[in-house]
Amino acid sequence: KAGVTQTPRYLIKTRGQQVTLSCSPISGHRSVSWYQQTPGQGLQFLFEYFSETQRNKGNFPGRFSGRQFSNSRSEMNVSTLELGDSALYLCASSVQTSGGETQYFGPGTRLLVL
Amino acid sequence: KQEVTQIPAALSVPEGENLVLNCSFTDSAIYNLQWFRQDPGKGLTSLLLIQSSQREQTSGRLNASLDKSSGRSTLYIAASQPGDSATYLCAVGGNTPLVFGKGTRLSVIA
Numbered sequence: 001k002a003g004v005t006q007t008p009r010y011l012i013k014t015r016g017q018q019v020t021l022s023c024s025p026i027s028g029h030r031s032v033s034w035y036q037q038t039p040g041q042g043l044q045f046l047f048e049y050f051s052e053t054q055r056n057k058g059n060f061p062g063r064f065s066g067r068q069f070s071n072s073r074s075e076m077n078v079s080t081l082e083l084g085d086s087a088l089y090l091c092a093s094s095v096q097t098s099g100g101e102t103q104y105f106g107p108g109t110r111l112l113v114l
Numbered sequence: 115k116q117e118v119t120q121i122p123a124a125l126s127v128p129e130g131e132n133l134v135l136n137c138s139f140t141d142s143a144i145y146n147l148q149w150f151r152q153d154p155g156k157g158l159t160s161l162l163l164i165q166s167s168q169r170e171q172t173s174g175r176l177n178a179s180l181d182k183s184s185g186r187s188t189l190y191i192a193a194s195q196p197g198d199s200a201t202y203l204c205a206v207g208g209n210t211p212l213v214f215g216k217g218t219r220l221s222v223i224a
């Protein structure tokens with residue numbers, strides 16, 4: 001079974017631009033979560049989507065948004081990029097099993113804002 | 115607000131040594147605790163998931179324990195190998211999304 005895929009893997013943008021990142025979950029997984037990872041703050045939760053609905057949202061400004069499509073693929077968008085948005089953006093899909101809910105992470109998209 | 119702390123931040127050990135990584139959390143009302151491994155520049159790989167009703171989980175040379183009442187978890191790695199070198203993160207799941215510690219960076223020296 002294919003794992004979580006994220007595109008693009010690397011991205012360079014300049015301040016003020018916007019960016020869209022894509023995540024394809026593991027087949028059959030309906031929940032997709034997004035995280036931002038920086039050296040200073042570690043991993044921080046952005047938002048979670050389940051069946052095309054945002055189920056949870058982290059403490060990030062409105063410049064960060066996301067959506068999920070009917071095939072469970074998800075996109076996140078960051079508008080008006082700032083230098084501090086440079087980070088590794090990780091997507092995870094999950095499914096509930098008898099052993100609990102395990103998250104499976106993609107390789108991430110590394111965003112550099114200049 | 116849940117806070118997760120991992121100590122030490124970095125650890126260097128010779129090959130073959132047994133080692134323990136620590137994770138503590140402030141709110142004991144958790145559903146589960148998960149240990150992940152992250153290689154440089156890569157995503158996270160799930161190692162072990164412990165439900166709140168469980169005390170420990172084992173997978174190969176890895177054993178994770180959970181003590182909810184004291185807000186602690188440990189990851190025990192037996193007979194460490196250079197291939198174990200990575201950053202190990204613990205994450206706590208509750209009625210909110212996963213909250214991560216900042217990780218322990220492990221180096222196993224051959």
